[in-house]
Amino acid sequence: MMRTTPFHPRLAELSQTQMWGNWSGYLSAVRYDLSSKHEYFGVRNAAGFFDTSPLYKYWIRGRDAELLCSFAFARDVRTLKLGRAQYTIWCDDDGFIMEDGVLFRFASDEFLLTAAEPNMGYLKQLSRRYDVEIVDASEDYASLAIQGPRSRDILEVLTPDISGLRYFGFTETKIANTPVTISRTGFSGDLGYEVIIPVADALPVLDAILEAGHPHGLRPYGDEALGMTRIEAGLPLIGVEFNSSRYAWTAEDRFTPDELGLGWLLKGIEDDSRPFIGRDAILRERADGSSRWRTVGITVAWSDFYELFDSRGHLAVPDEIPVAWESMLYDAKDKRIGYATSFMYSPILQCHIGIARVKPKYAEPGTDIYLEQTVNHEYINVRATVTTLPFYNPERKTA
Amino acid sequence: MSDTNNYDAIVIGGGHNGLTNAAYLAKAGKKVLVLEQRHLVGGAAITEELRPGFQFTTFSYALSLLRPEIIQELDLVRYGFMPLLMRSHFAPMENGDYFLLGPDAGLNRQEIARHSKADVDGMERFEHDTARVRQFIRPLFDSIPPNLFSDDPADADKMAWLLKHLGTGNKKVIHDTVRLLTGSIADFSDDYLESDIIKATICSAACVGIKLGPMSPGSGMNWLYLSMGEHDGIGGSWSFHKGGNGGFTQVLARAAAAYGAEIRLDSHVDHLITEKGEVKGVALRDGTEFRAPVVVSSLDPRRTFLEIADPRELPADLVETIQRFRFQGVASKVNFALDGLPEYPALSGRADQYLGFINVAPTVEYMERAYDAAKYGWYSEHPYIDACIQSLVDPDMAPPGKHVMSCFVMYTPYELKGSTWQAERENMADRVQATLQGFFPNFNDLVLQREVVSPDIIEAKTGLSEGNIYAGEFFPHQMYFFRPAPGYSDYRTPIHGYYQCGSGTHPGGCVIGAPGRLASQQVLKDLGREKA
Numbered sequence: 001m002m003r004t005t006p007f008h009p010r011l012a013e014l015s016q017t018q019m020w021g022n023w024s025g026y027l028s029a030v031r032y033d034l035s036s037k038h039e040y041f042g043v044r045n046a047a048g049f050f051d052t053s054p055l056y057k058y059w060i061r062g063r064d065a066e067l068l069c070s071f072a073f074a075r076d077v078r079t080l081k082l083g084r085a086q087y088t089i090w091c092d093d094d095g096f097i098m099e100d101g102v103l104f105r106f107a108s109d110e111f112l113l114t115a116a117e118p119n120m121g122y123l124k125q126l127s128r129r130y131d132v133e134i135v136d137a138s139e140d141y142a143s144l145a146i147q148g149p150r151s152r153d154i155l156e157v158l159t160p161d162i163s164g165l166r167y168f169g170f171t172e173t174k175i176a177n178t179p180v181t182i183s184r185t186g187f188s189g190d191l192g193y194e195v196i197i198p199v200a201d202a203l204p205v206l207d208a209i210l211e212a213g214h215p216h217g218l219r220p221y222g223d224e225a226l227g228m229t230r231i232e233a234g235l236p237l238i239g240v241e242f243n244s245s246r247y248a249w250t251a252e253d254r255f256t257p258d259e260l261g262l263g264w265l266l267k268g269i270e271d272d273s274r275p276f277i278g279r280d281a282i283l284r285e286r287a288d289g290s291s292r293w294r295t296v297g298i299t300v301a302w303s304d305f306y307e308l309f310d311s312r313g314h315l316a317v318p319d320e321i322p323v324a325w326e327s328m329l330y331d332a333k334d335k336r337i338g339y340a341t342s343f344m345y346s347p348i349l350q351c352h353i354g355i356a357r358v359k360p361k362y363a364e365p366g367t368d369i370y371l372e373q374t375v376n377h378e379y380i381n382v383r384a385t386v387t388t389l390p391f392y393n394p395e396r397k398t399a
Numbered sequence: 400m401s402d403t404n405n406y407d408a409i410v411i412g413g414g415h416n417g418l419t420n421a422a423y424l425a426k427a428g429k430k431v432l433v434l435e436q437r438h439l440v441g442g443a444a445i446t447e448e449l450r451p452g453f454q455f456t457t458f459s460y461a462l463s464l465l466r467p468e469i470i471q472e473l474d475l476v477r478y479g480f481m482p483l484l485m486r487s488h489f490a491p492m493e494n495g496d497y498f499l500l501g502p503d504a505g506l507n508r509q510e511i512a513r514h515s516k517a518d519v520d521g522m523e524r525f526e527h528d529t530a531r532v533r534q535f536i537r538p539l540f541d542s543i544p545p546n547l548f549s550d551d552p553a554d555a556d557k558m559a560w561l562l563k564h565l566g567t568g569n570k571k572v573i574h575d576t577v578r579l580l581t582g583s584i585a586d587f588s589d590d591y592l593e594s595d596i597i598k599a600t601i602c603s604a605a606c607v608g609i610k611l612g613p614m615s616p617g618s619g620m621n622w623l624y625l626s627m628g629e630h631d632g633i634g635g636s637w638s639f640h641k642g643g644n645g646g647f648t649q650v651l652a653r654a655a656a657a658y659g660a661e662i663r664l665d666s667h668v669d670h671l672i673t674e675k676g677e678v679k680g681v682a683l684r685d686g687t688e689f690r691a692p693v694v695v696s697s698l699d700p701r702r703t704f705l706e707i708a709d710p711r712e713l714p715a716d717l718v719e720t721i722q723r724f725r726f727q728g729v730a731s732k733v734n735f736a737l738d739g740l741p742e743y744p745a746l747s748g749r750a751d752q753y754l755g756f757i758n759v760a761p762t763v764e765y766m767e768r769a770y771d772a773a774k775y776g777w778y779s780e781h782p783y784i785d786a787c788i789q790s791l792v793d794p795d796m797a798p799p800g801k802h803v804m805s806c807f808v809m810y811t812p813y814e815l816k817g818s819t820w821q822a823e824r825e826n827m828a829d830r831v832q833a834t835l836q837g838f839f840p841n842f843n844d845l846v847l848q849r850e851v852v853s854p855d856i857i858e859a860k861t862g863l864s865e866g867n868i869y870a871g872e873f874f875p876h877q878m879y880f881f882r883p884a885p886g887y888s889d890y891r892t893p894i895h896g897y898y899q900c901g902s903g904t905h906p907g908g909c910v911i912g913a914p915g916r917l918a919s920q921q922v923l924k925d926l927g928r929e930k931a
Contacts, residue, residue: 035502037631038486038754045483045641046794150794215799217792302467302632315534318632347484347631349476350467392476 002027005053006142006202010210014220021223023054024118029222036224037320037347043188043229044348046217047148049209050187050226052194053202056118057141060111062132069103069111071276072126074257075265078274080105085168085183089262091278095285096245096254097262099238102185104170112137112196116238142202145185146209147192147229149396150216155182155193157212162193167398176201176208187226189233191396227322231342231355234297234389236260240322241295241341241355256285259357261295261389294363297387298329298340300352300371308382312375318345318352328372329356330381337362337369346391353391354384362386406432406661408693408922409681411668411707412862412901414442415644417697418651418662419915420900420922422473424695425658427923432689433660434681436667436862439645440652442697443861443868444910446645450848452798453736456643457852458861459868460732460787460805461485463637464628464911465647466541472916478653481641483792484631485755490600491838493761495745498596499752515594525591525601530634531572532579533626538564540627540906543917544879548886579619580875585763587619595762603760606783606809608868608908610729612770613763621873624907637756639789643796644910671708671897678896681707693896693922697915699863699870700724700883700903704892713893720884724903725874728866729773731811732852733831737802740788741839753791759784759834769810776816778827782834783809801847806831813854813865820855827853869908870901879905890918891925898922 003026005011012018016034020027028051033039042048060069069077075088085104089097101115113119123134146154155162161173162182170183178201186192197205210218230237238244245254257263269279285291302318309316322344329338338358346353354371362369365388370381406429410421413435425431439445443458462482470480490498498514500507511519545557565573578587584605588598602613605622612618630638640647652662666687671694672680680690696703704713704721746752760766760783769779785807790797797803808831815823828851836842854866863870871877880888883903890898900918902908 033486033502034506035486037484038502041483041792045481045792215794217794301471306632310534310537315530315634316632320631345632348481350470350482350631 005051006199007051007206010206026054031222031224032220039221039225040228042219043148047150048219048221050145050221052145053142055114057137058113059135059137064130064132065109065111068127068130068132070274076268085170092245095256095278095281098244098246141196142199143196145194147186147188147190149191151192154213154216176204178205188229189390189392224321228320231344232346232392258291259293293357294360296356296358296363297389297391298354298356298384299387300382300384302351304383305352320345320347330370404689406430406691409689409691410695412697413440414697415444415648415910416900416915418655419912420695420919421660422655422658423919425660431660433662434666434668435664438664441645441648444644444648446643450736453803454643454796455734456805459644459910461637462640463909466913469912469916473654475650475654479650483639487752487755489752490758492596497745498600514597518592518594518597521591528575532576533634535568535572544888544905546889547880579623582619583614583616584618584622585613599760599763602763603758606766608730609873610727612767614767676895678894695898695900697901699901701864703899717884725872726865726867727872728813728854729810730868731808733806733808733828734850735804735846736848737804737845738847739845742841753788757786773810773812778811782831820853824851824853870903890921
């Protein structure tokens with residue numbers, strides 16, 4: 001039997017499709033609506049909620065908690081203030097990314113890490129030399145992402161404590177008399193919050209949120225709509241943009257932070273007072289200019305995509321559901337220069353967009369490159385343009 | 400005359416085509432001034448808060464045929480573009496049943512089968528065949544028509560391309576195209592379908608805005624035209640915009656301003672200033688003058704040629720053609736603020752049927768009879784109503800739990816026989832409300848406020864002659880080469896530097912942006928040529 005999250009009884013009632021995927025052994029909705037596009041617009045235009053309960057959650061506590069985090073994670077945790085969270089990554093000794101997650105600072109000596117993949121063994125191993133306790137709290141908490149322009153209005157009805165919450169801030173408060181943690185975080189590139197709730201009280205809290213959300217058009221969204229929002233937001237996804245370097249078989253399957261477009265996390269790397277795993281290799285990569293890739297956005301003009309099919313007697317039918325494979329990229333002379341890791345038709349931009357890895361000299365925004373598509377059972381290239389990420393970045397996300 | 404009143408181009412009218420045109424010209428580096436007569440931009444695409452918290456889409460109510468190129472070329476998402484796709488299409492029936500299409504093709508087969516098993520594949524064949532017609536005519540739709548009467552080699556090239564396109568088309572596709580362009584939608588749909596409610600649903604889309612019934616030859620062309628929407632790349636799809644259509648024109652205004660265009664409100668243009676057949680600028684009613692070597696009118700053909708320009712400066716044949724150009728508006732709007740959602744007994748407690756158009760057109764005959772009244776100068780006893788409740792999709796449109804319902808009403812002819820709209824306006828709206836009450840038993844109890852927009856009001860507020868929502872009737876002889884007049888389908892006019900970019904030009908009306916965009920291409924091409 002697959003496991004279900006604490007929210008499942010209500011989610012199953014709300015699902016018109018009963019289409020469930022598998023996230024770490026839990027049923028996780030593919031889509032609730034007959035069309036994931038309408039869930040997507042629910043998020044962009046009003047508010048949507050996504051069940052993130054299968055995320056792994058680890059408490060890192062003790063005198064050396066900060067020291068361990070500052071060594072294990074590539075982003076400098078020493079600058080993380082109480083009541084703030086940060087997106088972070090961890091690398092191997094060769095400077096390749098293993099995984100990513102979000103680190104919350106609850107106290108000077110207490111952190112919570114949420115991550116898509118299991119890391120208890122790794123953290124325990126690392127912690128041997130430190131005075132810290134690692135607790136796997138994955139099954140203690142349910143979690144819910146509430147994303148979209150109306151998310152603040154909805155949560156404010158339930159707890160005024162979130163009104164002043166800044167981007168990546170969090171607060172411990174109560175919803176329906178249950179202590180919860182609400183952070184202004186998410187994976188949608190929009191205004192949004194995530195709520196961490198003790199498992200036993202997860203359903204009453206969800207019901208309170210549903211009631212508060214009803215007049216604002218709050219609706220559940222599944223994995224397909226999540227994929228659409230996160231690609232528009234330019235956010236990399238493990239298993240799609242990259243895989244953990246520790247399970248990679250070849251060098252082609254490992255990527256450095258700079259190659260993945262995450263170099264901005266490494267602010268202060270020159271500071272010798274903070275050794276962290278992978279630092280030396282990343283400094284070498286930067287000194288040698290040896291990055292193999294740059295991560296960029298690509299767009300295909302709708303007129304070009306339409307013409308690609310129309311000129312061959314076909315009708316172009318765009319699909320907003322992200323394609324599940326990589327698409328190859330070429331230069332004007334048909335030489336391979338990279339590949340798109342994510343590709344989809346963006347419902348708001350009304351053209352195709354993708355997250356791509358290209359050789360550094362093709363990374364300049366505005367560069368024309370060519371994307372391989374299958375038309376009439378043949379590989380045909382269509383012109384694409386290199387852009388910056390994210391594709392969609394409303395002011396309200398951080399304002 | 401101070402320098403501040405000198406521009407590279409002046410656009411008359413801040414409707415969606417005027418703003419689109421201005422944005423393109425400004426993006427190309429021109430110093431552009433938009434002159435709008437009213438206190439707000441948008442023309443017939445506005446949203447007004449007539450009651451606190453209730454946003455009314457006074458006139459147009461959906462992003463119908465907006466060309467996707469415009470979204471990308473003007474980078475509209477950066478300025479707030481937010482389409483909201485329609486999820487459903489709902490047609491209540493007189494016997495209490497309904498026809499409800501949604502976003503899942505598999506479920507739609509089940510719903511069609513409920514009405515006719517033969518129509519399941521009949522509908523799929525209809526959709527495939529008409530998609531092929533759309534694909535065939537799309538290149539004509541999205542380009543400047545060749546001038547049949549010009550000796551410009553560029554026009555000869557375009558004619559050669561057109562003949563080649565027609566000559567290499569598939570026999571069946573060309574025949575279907577001609578059948579749609581010249582025949583009735585009722586005849587065309589009869590070839591595929593047997594269920595009356597399904598045929599009525601298709602036919603209803605042909606009866607929007609024109610003075611023709613579904614059985615009239617010519618209704619096929621309107622069906623085809625209105626099916627040219629391609630929101631989200633899906634042929635035939637329509638969409639709402641966040642904040643209503645006024646939300647969309649605000650996006651266009653922000654884009655135009657960001658590219659450098661200046662928008663001046665409460666500026667009613669009185670006439671063109673010309674010298675020796677060349678345009679020099681415009682004068683407002685208050686006497687203020689603005690100078691520019693290019694003036695683009697987004698007004699309809701009657702205003703563009705007979706009011707703003709001096710007809711004495713134009714060739715007699717053009718003046719004559721424009722004088723007999725048909726407007727004959729037949730559409731009205733009745734907009735409601737509602738205290739809750741209408742209840743449809745067969746779908747009690749559900750609201751998902753209201754996430755797109757609600758089509759009160761229960762039979763083909765119902766619509767044809769509704770049209771009959773208009774032929775003889777009166778409004779329909781049982782009107783065809785194309786309604787939508789955008790507040791269900793977009794919470795910004797009404798306070799929580801409350802709703803706004805836009806009702807597009809056919810047929811309400813501009814000229815009433817023996818009466819006036821002033822006398823009949825509320826009576827007509829009563830018919831609309833009674834019709835809705837007939838299908839939704841709680842409707843009357845929900846109504847908080849009613850706004851009635853008859854053709855005379857459309858004309859008075861937007862400037863669209865006779866209240867024609869397309870700025871000129873969709874007849875074959877008023878389309879493509881002939882829109883608005885033979886020899887003037889390329890956005891130019893006989894007055895050098897004076898251009899047209901409104902819905903009265905190719906391809907035509909709806910919130911489409913194509914006339915504004917194509918006209919900007921013609922202006923920029925001509926300016927480039929003159930420079931060279």
